[in-house]
Amino acid sequence: MSDESLIDASAAASDLDLDVDAAESVVDANDADVVAALVPAQRLGSKWSDEDRARERELFNIAADPTRSNAERTVARNELVTLHLPLVHFLARRFRDRGEPLDDLVQVGTIGLINAVDRFDTERGFEFSSFATPTIIGEIKRHFRDKGWAIRVPRRAQELRMMLSQATAELTQSSGRSPTVRELAAHLKITEEEVIDGIEAAAAYSTTSLDAHVGNDEDASTIADFMGDEDPDLGNVDDREALRPLLAALPARERQILGMRFFQGMTQGQIADELNISQMHVSRLLAKSLATLREGMLAD
């Protein structure tokens, strides 16, 4: 996140910064490509070339190939997302006169696209675009439904949240450790009370916007392959039988973070480093996963 241009690209994509992990990594990895792909949105209207199609198929094969390394599969997945961003842009434009910034719609639509990429099964013989369209539109519509959070979290708090996320990353980078509230306040030239407000705003934000996501991932078992042998060892936990299906139903990234934090004993900062996401994001995902597991255990 130290690279200015990455931040610019994210900001351009949405000043709400809906940083679902996958969206974050895609935008971070490839901002030039993202921007390039967004420009020729009309391209959707023209037919794809045979090369485009062949490339798409190849990428899906790589992404689904368990013999490939995680890195290779992630790169393929990111390229697939980038390749189809014009579709998101095209669909988002259909909703643009409803009081939400187009950039925000593109960003939530991208989340739908990422979900579609993860769930697409080439064996079934669908065109990817027809498979992805309902998912992307669904995510955009969900965004309108979930607008409640923006009312509860005032504008100022949203800005604070973003400033904090960025400052935490910068200070961690420069000092090699997680900063304190005092250091964050000094760095941002705001009061400690404002930092505290911002931390709570970040939590409120995640509760509303991410809860809507729960239970949306019925095909998680295919993503579970990404985890491979990194499945947390639940050896001594008594309720592991009840937990297993709940863990399996979590998005792979969340399961991975849970494992790293609670079974490998890594700190949030170390996880953020390892996965190249912000520490606040790690914290939000942990809170979300724990809440999901709690609900699941209670429902039993």
Add this chain to the structure above:
Amino acid sequence: MTTPIRLTIPASPQWVVLIRTATTAVCARLDFSMDRLDDLRLAVDEVASLLINDAVPDSVIECELLAGEDGRLDVTLSTHTNAGVLPPTNSFSWTVLTALVDDVTATVDADRLSIHLRASASENTVDA
């Protein structure tokens, strides 16, 4: 800051935010790193929902935050429960709690269940 901070909330998830915010404010005063602060917030959330789940209807959650001079913070949450039994220490929930804070203990006195967390500001290093 040796005066404990006490907070009483209805045993309902919607008020847990008050305990979280109070915890954040005290941690800030003790110079907790964001890592440790976020961990304690998660732990407080976990304990609160554990207690809310066991609380008798219309009861309250009591929270006490006590800052030590050595950058240590003791958080105790308690409520009236029906069963008056200790939460199992071999549950996932407990595993999570022990990973998030330095120390976690549960005690039962008659039908009152208390869970105590101890966390400290120090010992935070990130391998950059």
